Amino acid sequence: MQTSQGNGRDAWATRAGFVLAAVGSAVGLGNMWRFSYVAAEGGGAAFVLLYLGFVAFIGMPIMTSELVVGRMTQVSPVQAVKQLGGPAWGPLGVLFAFCGFGILSYYSVIAGWTMRYSLDALRGAIPADPTGAANYFGSVGTGMPAIITHVLFMVLTILIVVRGIKKGLERAAVILMPLLFFILVGLALWATTLSGGGAGYAYYLKPQFGELFDPTIITDAAGQAFFSLSLGMGAIMTYASYLKTKTNLAKETVTIAVSDFGVAFIAGLFVFPIIFHFGIEDAIGLGGAIADNTVGTLFIAIPPALLSLPIGQWIVAAFFVMLFFAALTSAISLLEVVVTAVIDSWGWERRKAAMVFGAGILLAGIPSAFNLNFLDFADKLVGNLFLILGGLLISILVGYRARDRADAELAQGLPNANLRQAWAGFVRYVAPPVLLVVFFFTIPKVWTVFKTLVGMN
Numbered sequence: 043m044q045t046s047q048g049n050g051r052d053a054w055a056t057r058a059g060f061v062l063a064a065v066g067s068a069v070g071l072g073n074m075w076r077f078s079y080v081a082a083e084g085g086g087a088a089f090v091l092l093y094l095g096f097v098a099f100i101g102m103p104i105m106t107s108e109l110v111v112g113r114m115t116q117v118s119p120v121q122a123v124k125q126l127g128g129p130a131w132g133p134l135g136v137l138f139a140f141c142g143f144g145i146l147s148y149y150s151v152i153a154g155w156t157m158r159y160s161l162d163a164l165r166g167a168i169p170a171d172p173t174g175a176a177n178y179f180g181s182v183g184t185g186m187p188a189i190i191t192h193v194l195f196m197v198l199t200i201l202i203v204v205r206g207i208k209k210g211l212e213r214a215a216v217i218l219m220p221l222l223f224f225i226l227v228g229l230a231l232w233a234t235t236l237s238g239g240g241a242g243y244a245y246y247l248k249p250q251f252g253e254l255f256d257p258t259i260i261t262d263a264a265g266q267a268f269f270s271l272s273l274g275m276g277a278i279m280t281y282a283s284y285l286k287t288k289t290n291l292a293k294e295t296v297t298i299a300v301s302d303f304g305v306a307f308i309a310g311l312f313v314f315p316i317i318f319h320f321g322i323e324d325a326i327g328l329g330g331a332i333a334d335n336t337v338g339t340l341f342i343a344i345p346p347a348l349l350s351l352p353i354g355q356w357i358v359a360a361f362f363v364m365l366f367f368a369a370l371t372s373a374i375s376l377l378e379v380v381v382t383a384v385i386d387s388w389g390w391e392r393r394k395a396a397m398v399f400g401a402g403i404l405l406a407g408i409p410s411a412f413n414l415n416f417l418d419f420a421d422k423l424v425g426n427l428f429l430i431l432g433g434l435l436i437s438i439l440v441g442y443r444a445r446d447r448a449d450a451e452l453a454q455g456l457p458n459a460n461l462r463q464a465w466a467g468f469v470r471y472v473a474p475p476v477l478l479v480v481f482f483f484t485i486p487k488v489w490t491v492f493k494t495l496v497g498m499n
């Protein structure tokens with residue numbers, strides 16, 4: 043089944059394998075954990091609308107750009123940006139690897155929660171009442187319990203990356219992604235039966251138009267689009283560098299982006315009715331002020347809701363197991379960026395690169411496991427600000443510096459010159475100015491979280 047390129051790098055066995063792995067990277071904790079808490083912070087529907095706009099008009103053109111660069115260069119992102127832009131672009135590659143490192147450090151802590159929740163649901167150890175569930179999250183979300191699950195999750199991620207991307211990953215993604223989708227649709231349908239859910243739908247779907255111009259909500263939506271689509275740090279680029287077939291990259295972009303948005307949107311269709319049905323708005327900070335445990339929104343809201351069902355325990359377990367797998371396929375792509383960079387730049391063996399850097403990430407995640415404010419800060423700095431910066435630089439590199447080569451690469455698979463021109467228009471004229479503004483408006487947000495972290499607020 044597996045093929046290898048002449049230069050000994052990995053290559054996808056099938057086109058579907060590539061697409062599903064890319065969807066696997068995109069669909070993860072970002073779609074459920076991060077989407078529900080950022081949407082809750084951002085006032086619901088206005089955020090969702092802006093988020094959709096960023097996915098369509100900025101995220102998709104940048105995703106095509108990353109796919110083009112990866113497939114064209116067939117090397118790690120760190121080398122790719124130098125190859126295209128010249129030595130001056132080297133630091134962008136370093137930024138990519140840094141983002142992979144930084145995001146995975148706290149991502150793994152949250153993924154660890156999903157492991158803990160899966161096991162405890164099976165043991166019947168998660169409290170069914172909302173207050174109890176909030177306290178339970180408080181006790182397993184930080185400190186020693188969180189460190190243990192974080193370590194377990196990292197070890198698992200490292201083991202898979204040591205084996206190479208396609209063994210296991212390609213096959214697992216083909217089965218798990220569709221399964222996750224079915225569970226989510228089932229939950230969304232069930233949520234329509236909840237009393238009091240109407241307020242949840244209104245919150246989620248009926249925008250307050252004033253909020254559409256709120257800079258905080260705009261920047262949140264932009265950051266969420268990049269995080270959820272795995273953009274701005276070379277993850278999609280890395281996967282595309284293992285791609286040999288000259289398929290239509292615009293089509294792959296649509297598939298990945300629509301699946302990713304679809305999963306997040308459906309998640310919102312049950313998270314918000316559940317929150318309002320159980321009246322736990324305050325516990326998760328919907329009341330206005332950002333509560334300490336906003337980052338725990340999903341983990342506090344889901345168990346009491348599902349445990350109210352006859353076989354609730356099993357549904358909770360199934361939900362968190364699926365979330366765990368979704369997180370795993372994303373974590374693999376995060377580590378993969380760091381590992382390919384080290385293999386290509388320093389000539390290390392895959393095994394050594396994955397173990398040494400995986401261990402580094404494991405250690406770097408410990409502060410997040412101890413302190414949710416630190417986790418929040420890392421997420422805003424690396425998972426938001428730096429991804430926007432990465433996206434901005436990618437759009438300049440592809441839109442200006444390597445314009446003709448990029449167009450020629452996209453043309454293989456997409457002969458329609460009008461479509462390519464539309465794409466180039468977004469990459470050159472829309473993404474750079476918008477992302478520049480978003481970048482500067484995101485800085486104060488990161489600063490606020492930083493002040494909370496160091497106790498200056």
Ligand code: PHE
Nearest residue numbers: 068070071072269270272277
């Ligand atoms: N997109 C992933 C998610 O939504 C997270 C991720 C970000 C993965 C950046 C790779 C790169 O969970």
